[in-house]
Amino acid sequence: xxxxxSLTLFFSVLALxxxxxxxxxxxxxxxxxVEARGAEVVGSFDAPGGLKGYAARYNGQGIAxxxxxxxxxxxxxxxxxxxGEDLTKAPLEKLVYEPLGKEMWQQLExxxxxxxxxxxxxxxxxxxxxxxxxxxxxxxxxxxxWIDAGxxxxxxxxxxxxxxxxxxxxxxxxxxxxxxTALNKHEAAGKASTLKPIQRISPKVNKQLEANLTxxxxxxxxxxxxIYYLDEAGRLQQQQGAPRPESLNQVMGPLSKH
Numbered sequence: 001x002x003x004x005x006s007l008t009l010f011f012s013v014l015a016l017x018x019x020x021x022x023x024x025x026x027x028x029x030x031x032x033x034v035e036a037r038g039a040e041v042v043g044s045f046d047a048p049g050g051l052k053g054y055a056a057r058y059n060g061q062g063i064a065x066x067x068x069x070x071x072x073x074x075x076x077x078x079x080x081x082x083x084g085e086d087l088t089k090a091p092l093e094k095l096v097y098e099p100l101g102k103e104m105w106q107q108l109e110x111x112x113x114x115x116x117x118x119x120x121x122x123x124x125x126x127x128x129x130x131x132x133x134x135x136x137x138x139x140x141x142x143x144x145x146w147i148d149a150g151x152x153x154x155x156x157x158x159x160x161x162x163x164x165x166x167x168x169x170x171x172x173x174x175x176x177x178x179x180x181t182a183l184n185k186h187e188a189a190g191k192a193s194t195l196k197p198i199q200r201i202s203p204k205v206n207k208q209l210e211a212n213l214t215x216x217x218x219x220x221x222x223x224x225x226x227i228y229y230l231d232e233a234g235r236l237q238q239q240q241g242a243p244r245p246e247s248l249n250q251v252m253g254p255l256s257k258h
Contacts, residue, residue: 027041027054028052028067028071029071030067030071030072030073030074031054031065031067031074033074034056034065034074034076035056038058038059039056039057039058039063039065040056040057040058041054041055041056041065042055042056042057042095042096042099043055043091043095045091045095047066047079047087048079048081048087050068050069051066051067051068051069051075051079052066052067053065053066053067053079053088053091054066054067055091055092055095055096056096057096057100060100060218060219060220062092062095062096062097062100063076063077063092064076064077064078064079064088064091064092066079097235098235100236101235101236102236104219104228104236105228105230105236107215107218107219108126108155108157108215108228111126111157111211111212111215112157112158112174112208112209112211112212113126113155113156113157113158114155114156114158114173114174114179114180114183115153115154115155115156115180116140116143116147116153116154116155116156116180116183116184117146117147117150117152117153117154118150118153119153120150121150121151121152121153122151122253123146123151123152123153123229123252123253124152124153124155124229124230125143125152125153125154125155125227125228125229125251125252126155126157126227126228126229127139127154127155127156127157127224127225127226127227127228128157128159128212128216128221128224128225128226129156129157129158129159129224129225130158130159130160130161130162130166130170130224131158131160131166131169131170131173131186131193131195132162132163132165132166132169133162133224133225135224135225135241135242136156136187136224136225136242137187137190138242139225139227139242139243140154140187141187142242142243142245142248143252145255146252146253146255149255149256150256151252151253151254151255151256152252152253156183157212157215157216158170158173158174158208158209158212159209159212159213159216159224160209160213161213161224162224165197166197167197167201167206167209168197168198168199168201169186169195169196169197169198170209171197171198171201171202171205171206171209172195172196172197172198173186173195174205174208174209175198175202175205182195219238220238221238221240223240223241225241225242226238226239226240227239227240227243227251229251229252231250237251239251
Protein backbone atom coordinates (compact mmCIF):
# COMPACT_ATOMS: atom_id res chain seq x y z
CA UNK A 1 0.00 0.00 0.00
CA UNK A 2 2.87 2.30 0.81
CA UNK A 3 0.77 4.64 2.98
CA UNK A 4 -2.48 3.14 1.62
CA UNK A 5 -1.10 3.33 -1.90
CA SER A 6 0.05 6.47 -3.64
CA LEU A 7 -2.37 8.22 -5.98
CA THR A 8 -1.24 9.80 -9.23
CA LEU A 9 -2.51 13.33 -9.06
CA PHE A 10 -2.95 15.80 -11.89
CA PHE A 11 -3.26 19.55 -11.76
CA SER A 12 -6.74 20.69 -12.74
CA VAL A 13 -8.80 23.76 -12.10
CA LEU A 14 -12.38 23.46 -10.92
CA ALA A 15 -14.70 26.39 -11.61
CA LEU A 16 -16.50 27.74 -8.58
CA UNK A 17 -19.78 25.92 -8.00
CA UNK A 18 -22.62 27.06 -5.78
CA UNK A 19 -22.16 25.09 -2.54
CA UNK A 20 -25.19 23.33 -1.02
CA UNK A 21 -26.39 24.94 2.17
CA UNK A 22 -25.88 21.67 4.06
CA UNK A 23 -22.13 21.80 3.67
CA UNK A 24 -19.90 23.21 6.40
CA UNK A 25 -19.86 26.98 6.31
CA UNK A 26 -16.30 27.10 7.67
CA UNK A 27 -14.85 25.96 4.34
CA UNK A 28 -14.55 28.32 1.36
CA UNK A 29 -17.19 27.70 -1.32
CA UNK A 30 -14.62 26.42 -3.83
CA UNK A 31 -13.47 23.77 -1.33
CA UNK A 32 -17.10 22.91 -0.56
CA UNK A 33 -17.57 22.33 -4.28
CA VAL A 34 -14.88 19.63 -4.20
CA GLU A 35 -16.53 18.03 -1.17
CA ALA A 36 -19.80 17.99 -3.10
CA ARG A 37 -18.05 15.80 -5.66
CA GLY A 38 -17.21 13.17 -3.05
CA ALA A 39 -14.04 14.36 -1.30
CA GLU A 40 -13.78 14.66 2.48
CA VAL A 41 -11.63 17.53 3.72
CA VAL A 42 -9.75 16.46 6.88
CA GLY A 43 -7.42 19.39 7.49
CA SER A 44 -5.59 22.43 6.16
CA PHE A 45 -1.94 23.41 5.84
CA ASP A 46 0.19 26.34 4.77
CA ALA A 47 1.32 26.50 1.15
CA PRO A 48 3.61 28.92 -0.72
CA GLY A 49 2.67 31.47 -3.36
CA GLY A 50 -0.36 32.77 -1.53
CA LEU A 51 -2.10 29.40 -1.77
CA LYS A 52 -4.04 27.79 1.05
CA GLY A 53 -3.67 24.03 1.24
CA TYR A 54 -6.35 21.52 2.21
CA ALA A 55 -5.90 17.76 2.66
CA ALA A 56 -8.78 15.52 1.65
CA ARG A 57 -9.68 11.86 1.31
CA TYR A 58 -11.16 10.62 -1.93
CA ASN A 59 -11.95 6.91 -2.50
CA GLY A 60 -9.56 5.96 0.29
CA GLN A 61 -6.72 8.05 -1.13
CA GLY A 62 -5.23 11.40 -0.18
CA ILE A 63 -5.54 14.44 -2.42
CA ALA A 64 -4.29 17.98 -1.92
CA UNK A 65 -6.42 21.03 -2.70
CA UNK A 66 -4.87 24.45 -3.19
CA UNK A 67 -7.15 27.45 -2.91
CA UNK A 68 -6.08 30.29 -5.21
CA UNK A 69 -5.98 33.83 -3.73
CA UNK A 70 -9.41 35.34 -4.06
CA UNK A 71 -11.00 32.02 -3.17
CA UNK A 72 -12.88 31.47 -6.43
CA UNK A 73 -10.84 28.55 -7.81
CA UNK A 74 -9.02 25.51 -6.45
CA UNK A 75 -6.17 23.43 -7.85
CA UNK A 76 -6.10 19.68 -7.19
CA UNK A 77 -2.77 17.90 -7.35
CA UNK A 78 0.89 17.95 -6.39
CA UNK A 79 2.76 21.18 -5.77
CA UNK A 80 6.47 21.17 -6.69
CA UNK A 81 9.12 23.76 -5.92
CA UNK A 82 11.91 24.91 -8.25
CA UNK A 83 14.05 21.93 -7.17
CA GLY A 84 11.34 19.46 -8.09
CA GLU A 85 10.57 18.68 -4.45
CA ASP A 86 7.00 17.50 -3.83
CA LEU A 87 5.54 19.87 -1.22
CA THR A 88 2.32 17.86 -1.06
CA LYS A 89 3.71 14.59 0.29
CA ALA A 90 4.38 15.64 3.91
CA PRO A 91 0.98 17.30 4.57
CA LEU A 92 -0.89 14.32 3.11
CA GLU A 93 1.18 11.89 5.17
CA LYS A 94 0.41 13.78 8.39
CA LEU A 95 -3.22 14.71 7.77
CA VAL A 96 -4.49 11.77 5.69
CA TYR A 97 -2.36 8.65 5.64
CA GLU A 98 -1.24 8.44 9.27
CA PRO A 99 -4.76 8.72 10.75
CA LEU A 100 -6.23 6.61 7.94
CA GLY A 101 -3.69 3.87 8.59
CA LYS A 102 -4.57 3.87 12.31
CA GLU A 103 -8.27 3.62 11.50
CA MET A 104 -7.69 0.70 9.12
CA TRP A 105 -5.49 -1.12 11.65
CA GLN A 106 -8.24 -0.78 14.25
CA GLN A 107 -10.76 -2.17 11.76
CA LEU A 108 -8.50 -5.16 11.12
CA GLU A 109 -8.26 -5.74 14.88
CA UNK A 110 -12.06 -5.68 15.10
CA UNK A 111 -12.60 -8.05 12.16
CA UNK A 112 -13.15 -11.82 12.45
CA UNK A 113 -9.82 -13.61 12.20
CA UNK A 114 -8.09 -16.85 13.16
CA UNK A 115 -4.84 -16.44 15.05
CA UNK A 116 -1.76 -18.42 14.04
CA UNK A 117 1.07 -18.06 16.53
CA UNK A 118 1.74 -16.77 20.01
CA UNK A 119 -0.62 -14.16 21.44
CA UNK A 120 2.34 -12.28 22.91
CA UNK A 121 4.33 -12.19 19.65
CA UNK A 122 5.99 -8.78 19.22
CA UNK A 123 4.70 -8.40 15.65
CA UNK A 124 1.19 -8.80 14.25
CA UNK A 125 0.53 -9.46 10.56
CA UNK A 126 -2.96 -9.62 9.07
CA UNK A 127 -3.86 -11.40 5.84
CA UNK A 128 -7.16 -11.74 4.01
CA UNK A 129 -7.25 -15.47 3.36
CA UNK A 130 -9.40 -17.78 1.22
CA UNK A 131 -9.21 -21.54 1.99
CA UNK A 132 -8.87 -22.28 -1.73
CA UNK A 133 -6.07 -19.75 -2.32
CA UNK A 134 -2.74 -21.40 -3.26
CA UNK A 135 -0.81 -18.20 -2.62
CA UNK A 136 -2.32 -17.94 0.87
CA UNK A 137 -0.97 -21.44 1.45
CA UNK A 138 2.41 -20.32 0.11
CA UNK A 139 2.55 -17.42 2.57
CA UNK A 140 1.45 -19.72 5.41
CA UNK A 141 4.48 -21.89 4.63
CA UNK A 142 6.78 -18.86 4.29
CA UNK A 143 5.66 -17.59 7.70
CA UNK A 144 6.44 -20.80 9.64
CA UNK A 145 9.93 -19.80 10.86
CA TRP A 146 8.60 -16.55 12.37
CA ILE A 147 5.54 -18.27 13.83
CA ASP A 148 7.57 -21.14 15.32
CA ALA A 149 10.08 -18.68 16.81
CA GLY A 150 7.29 -16.71 18.49
CA UNK A 151 8.22 -13.57 16.55
CA UNK A 152 4.92 -13.09 14.69
CA UNK A 153 1.26 -13.82 15.16
CA UNK A 154 -0.36 -14.18 11.75
CA UNK A 155 -4.05 -13.32 11.80
CA UNK A 156 -6.12 -14.84 8.99
CA UNK A 157 -9.09 -12.60 8.14
CA UNK A 158 -11.22 -15.26 6.48
CA UNK A 159 -13.16 -14.56 3.28
CA UNK A 160 -14.87 -16.76 0.70
CA UNK A 161 -14.43 -15.47 -2.83
CA UNK A 162 -12.37 -17.76 -5.08
CA UNK A 163 -14.65 -20.77 -5.56
CA UNK A 164 -18.29 -21.66 -4.85
CA UNK A 165 -17.27 -23.63 -1.75
CA UNK A 166 -14.82 -21.02 -0.41
CA UNK A 167 -17.36 -19.42 1.94
CA UNK A 168 -18.40 -22.84 3.24
CA UNK A 169 -14.79 -23.77 3.96
CA UNK A 170 -14.09 -20.46 5.68
CA UNK A 171 -17.23 -20.99 7.75
CA UNK A 172 -16.06 -24.48 8.69
CA UNK A 173 -12.76 -23.07 9.97
CA UNK A 174 -14.41 -20.25 11.91
CA UNK A 175 -16.94 -22.65 13.46
CA UNK A 176 -14.35 -25.29 14.37
CA UNK A 177 -13.86 -26.18 18.04
CA UNK A 178 -10.22 -25.08 17.67
CA UNK A 179 -10.02 -22.74 14.65
CA UNK A 180 -6.22 -22.35 14.81
CA THR A 181 -5.62 -26.11 14.79
CA ALA A 182 -8.18 -26.60 12.00
CA LEU A 183 -6.60 -23.85 9.91
CA ASN A 184 -3.08 -25.17 10.32
CA LYS A 185 -4.19 -28.74 9.52
CA HIS A 186 -5.85 -27.47 6.34
CA GLU A 187 -2.87 -25.39 5.24
CA ALA A 188 -0.32 -28.11 6.10
CA ALA A 189 -2.20 -30.60 3.92
CA GLY A 190 -2.30 -28.24 0.93
CA LYS A 191 -4.12 -29.79 -2.02
CA ALA A 192 -4.65 -32.96 0.02
CA SER A 193 -6.79 -31.10 2.58
CA THR A 194 -9.98 -32.89 3.59
CA LEU A 195 -11.67 -29.72 4.90
CA LYS A 196 -15.39 -30.01 4.19
CA PRO A 197 -17.39 -26.85 3.54
CA ILE A 198 -20.44 -26.06 5.63
CA GLN A 199 -23.49 -26.25 3.41
CA ARG A 200 -25.73 -24.08 5.57
CA ILE A 201 -23.72 -21.23 7.04
CA SER A 202 -25.19 -19.74 10.21
CA PRO A 203 -26.39 -16.13 10.02
CA LYS A 204 -23.69 -15.12 12.52
CA VAL A 205 -20.80 -16.60 10.55
CA ASN A 206 -22.25 -15.43 7.25
CA LYS A 207 -22.38 -11.88 8.62
CA GLN A 208 -18.74 -12.18 9.72
CA LEU A 209 -17.63 -13.36 6.28
CA GLU A 210 -19.56 -10.57 4.54
CA ALA A 211 -18.06 -7.97 6.87
CA ASN A 212 -14.54 -9.31 6.20
CA LEU A 213 -15.09 -9.16 2.45
CA THR A 214 -16.44 -5.61 2.71
CA UNK A 215 -13.41 -4.57 4.76
CA UNK A 216 -11.10 -6.18 2.23
CA UNK A 217 -12.58 -4.05 -0.54
CA UNK A 218 -12.51 -0.95 1.66
CA UNK A 219 -8.79 -1.47 2.19
CA UNK A 220 -8.15 -1.54 -1.55
CA UNK A 221 -7.55 -5.27 -1.97
CA UNK A 222 -9.15 -7.37 -4.69
CA UNK A 223 -7.31 -10.69 -4.38
CA UNK A 224 -5.92 -12.98 -1.69
CA UNK A 225 -3.63 -12.97 0.10
CA UNK A 226 -3.77 -9.28 0.92
CA ILE A 227 -1.26 -8.77 3.73
CA TYR A 228 -1.10 -5.81 6.14
CA TYR A 229 1.54 -4.93 8.70
CA LEU A 230 3.07 -1.95 10.50
CA ASP A 231 6.53 -0.88 9.41
CA GLU A 232 9.29 0.24 11.78
CA ALA A 233 7.79 3.74 11.88
CA GLY A 234 4.37 2.37 12.79
CA ARG A 235 2.86 3.11 9.36
CA LEU A 236 0.38 0.70 7.81
CA GLN A 237 1.79 -1.15 4.80
CA GLN A 238 0.23 -3.56 2.32
CA GLN A 239 1.70 -6.56 0.52
CA GLN A 240 -0.46 -7.93 -2.27
CA GLY A 241 0.20 -11.62 -2.86
CA ALA A 242 2.78 -13.89 -1.25
CA PRO A 243 5.97 -11.84 -0.85
CA ARG A 244 9.17 -12.71 -2.64
CA PRO A 245 11.78 -14.34 -0.39
CA GLU A 246 13.87 -11.15 -0.31
CA SER A 247 10.83 -9.19 0.92
CA LEU A 248 9.89 -11.51 3.78
CA ASN A 249 11.95 -9.69 6.40
CA GLN A 250 10.22 -6.44 5.48
CA VAL A 251 6.80 -7.99 6.12
CA MET A 252 7.64 -10.30 9.01
CA GLY A 253 10.38 -8.33 10.74
CA PRO A 254 13.66 -9.78 11.98
CA LEU A 255 13.77 -13.50 12.72
CA SER A 256 15.12 -14.20 16.19
CA LYS A 257 17.80 -16.85 16.62
CA HIS A 258 17.14 -19.69 19.02
